[in-house]
Amino acid sequence: MSPRTRIGRVVALGSQVSLSVWFVLPLVPVLLWAAARSWTFPHALPEEWGLSGAAAALADGAASAFVSSFILGLMTAALATPAGAMAAYALTFGRIRHERRISLLLLAPVFVPPFVIVMGANVALLRLHVPSSVGLALVLMVTAIPYTTFVMRSAFASYDTGIEEDARTLGAHPLHVLLRIRIPMLSGALTASAFLAFLVGWSDYVITLLIGGGQFVTVPIRVAAAASGTGNEALVAALSVAAAAPPLLLLLTLNVMSRHRSLWRRKAAEPQAAAIFPLIGANS
Amino acid sequence: MRRPLLLLLPAVIPVAVVLGATLMLGLAQSLGLVPVVGDAKFDASAYRAVIASGDLWPALYVSLAIATAATAIALVVGLATALAVRATRIGGRVLATLAASTIPIPHIIGAAAIGLLLADSGWLPRLLGADDGSWPQLVAGPWWGAVVLEYAWKESAFIALVVVTSMAADAEELSDTAAVLGAGRRARLRHIVLPLAAPALITAGAISFIYALGSFEVPWLLGRAYPEPLPVLAYRLFTSTDLAVRPQALAVAMITVGLCLAVGVAALGLLRRRSVLT
Numbered sequence: 001m002s003p004r005t006r007i008g009r010v011v012a013l014g015s016q017v018s019l020s021v022w023f024v025l026p027l028v029p030v031l032l033w034a035a036a037r038s039w040t041f042p043h044a045l046p047e048e049w050g051l052s053g054a055a056a057a058l059a060d061g062a063a064s065a066f067v068s069s070f071i072l073g074l075m076t077a078a079l080a081t082p083a084g085a086m087a088a089y090a091l092t093f094g095r096i097r098h099e100r101r102i103s104l105l106l107l108a109p110v111f112v113p114p115f116v117i118v119m120g121a122n123v124a125l126l127r128l129h130v131p132s133s134v135g136l137a138l139v140l141m142v143t144a145i146p147y148t149t150f151v152m153r154s155a156f157a158s159y160d161t162g163i164e165e166d167a168r169t170l171g172a173h174p175l176h177v178l179l180r181i182r183i184p185m186l187s188g189a190l191t192a193s194a195f196l197a198f199l200v201g202w203s204d205y206v207i208t209l210l211i212g213g214g215q216f217v218t219v220p221i222r223v224a225a226a227a228s229g230t231g232n233e234a235l236v237a238a239l240s241v242a243a244a245a246p247p248l249l250l251l252l253t254l255n256v257m258s259r260h261r262s263l264w265r266r267k268a269a270e271p272q273a274a275a276i277f278p279l280i281g282a283n284s
Numbered sequence: 285m286r287r288p289l290l291l292l293l294p295a296v297i298p299v300a301v302v303l304g305a306t307l308m309l310g311l312a313q314s315l316g317l318v319p320v321v322g323d324a325k326f327d328a329s330a331y332r333a334v335i336a337s338g339d340l341w342p343a344l345y346v347s348l349a350i351a352t353a354a355t356a357i358a359l360v361v362g363l364a365t366a367l368a369v370r371a372t373r374i375g376g377r378v379l380a381t382l383a384a385s386t387i388p389i390p391h392i393i394g395a396a397a398i399g400l401l402l403a404d405s406g407w408l409p410r411l412l413g414a415d416d417g418s419w420p421q422l423v424a425g426p427w428w429g430a431v432v433l434e435y436a437w438k439e440s441a442f443i444a445l446v447v448v449t450s451m452a453a454d455a456e457e458l459s460d461t462a463a464v465l466g467a468g469r470r471a472r473l474r475h476i477v478l479p480l481a482a483p484a485l486i487t488a489g490a491i492s493f494i495y496a497l498g499s500f501e502v503p504w505l506l507g508r509a510y511p512e513p514l515p516v517l518a519y520r521l522f523t524s525t526d527l528a529v530r531p532q533a534l535a536v537a538m539i540t541v542g543l544c545l546a547v548g549v550a551a552l553g554l555l556r557r558r559s560v561l562t
Contacts, residue, residue: 012368087295
């Protein structure tokens with residue numbers, strides 16, 4: 001839908017600029033507050049610059065919260081990625097009888113709000129004496145499975161099994177086929193689904209709050225505690241940067257990696273689709 | 285494949301067990317069958333109590349209003365973004381990168397950021413020089429402005445992503461062909477772009493709506509104390525020191541999940557009808 005006239009180009013540029021402002025605007029005060037030492041109302045910019053917010057965040061226990069968040073993210077990715085990949089493989093190639101119904105079941109957690117899951121299942125977890133860390137892992141895994149299954153299904157849909165058959169004909173052991181062909185060929189999609197599952201654990205607030213019962217203090221929980229009080233702007237901003245930076249850096253790294261890989265494979269990817277979300281484009 | 289069912293189990297068992305336990309035990313608790321205190325009974329008294337308290341109807345109303353307003357804005361901005369991304373090369377790539385970078389930001393961080401932007405002493409009133417009390421009360425205000433805008437901000441990027449990745453390159457070709465044949469901008473939008481984007485808009489819109497309906501942290505942080513949206517109401521009842529109101533919390537949770545499932549089924553129905561027609 002590229003513009004053909006001069007007016008069309010002006011309209012396109014104008015909408016690109018205003019939409020860019022829409023997406024960036026909420027992040028500007030976070031960055032300003034994170035770098036402000038003193039910023040009183042009604043000044044539009046901080047009067048003194050400094051990292052007092054970061055110092056307050058460290059004193060508030062941000063480092064251990066950061067580690068807890070990371071563990072939750074990694075745990076969710078480690079559980080949901082292989083489960084989703086195996087299910088997607090079976091659903092694509094296994095000639096399962098109730099394929100539609102099972103697909104719908106694996107998608108269903110998207111339709112059930114996390115607070116409902118925790119409130120409904122909490123009784124079972126308590127009566128069966130499931131440790132809260134196990135309960136937390138289980139619920140986060142279930143919340144992430146729709147995403148990992150979906151990404152892997154779209155990857156398998158365009159997956160060429162011919163190479164595997166060639167390898168098997170040449171006498172390759174099934175384990176070899178899995179480790180040397182299937183996993184390397186799907187590495188882009190596997191990374192994408194692991195990233196999405198990591199995000200589920202890293203971003204979660206209400207599941208950690210209700211199941212953890214104060215045991216697991218993650219970055220989102222610190223942010224919520226600081227943001228619900230008043231006069232904590234610098235602290236909130238520093239914690240927000242700590243919560244937003246790792247996934248953004250991860251996305252950037254994966255983006256660069258997938259671009260290298262596709263260059264190496266000399267594949268021309270659809271440029272815009274690859275730019276807005278490189279990970280899903282990376283697996284094809 | 286020799287044992288496809290075995291490969292399904294690591295995903296199917298956790299999902300079936302957790303969702304089954306959630307819905308069945310949730311329903312049982314809301315009907316008084318699994319009381320924290322007192323004897324088990326079987327009746328709808330928790331539902332009656334939460335209606336009698338006068339909290340349920342305002343909660344339903346405000347939750348649906350927030351989700352509708354936020355999803356409507358997100359659909360318009362998301363579609364506009366998806367189209368603007370394809371309009372020019374460099375500008376499109378910048379916009380795509382900025383939109384994509386908001387997607388991995390957690391909602392609670394988005395809520396904190398919107399608070400720093402839109403509160404009475406936030407950055408926007410400072411920037412616009414509204415220091416005389418003329419700034420509308422968006423955070424904790426009567427119109428839930430900050431809550432709606434937080435959802436709209438995060439979900440518009442998600443909707444744009446889904447539309448861009450699902451609308452194949454043939455949309456571009458069809459649109460170009462139509463332009464050559466004399467179709468104007470509006471005609472191309474109505475007869476080519478919108479029909480091709482519709483499945484993505486329905487899917488992503490339904491997911492956004494359900495998210496806004498069932499999310500606790502955003503209205504809790506940016507909303508006002510009364511009326512409480514459904515998740516905030518359920519949370520207050522669930523964490524109350526009065527354990528006798530626990531079934532009411534589950535009643536609110538079951539009503540919320542019922543609404544979410546209804547929206548999901550409606551979206552699937554819409555998608556199916558479209559695929560039959562085309």
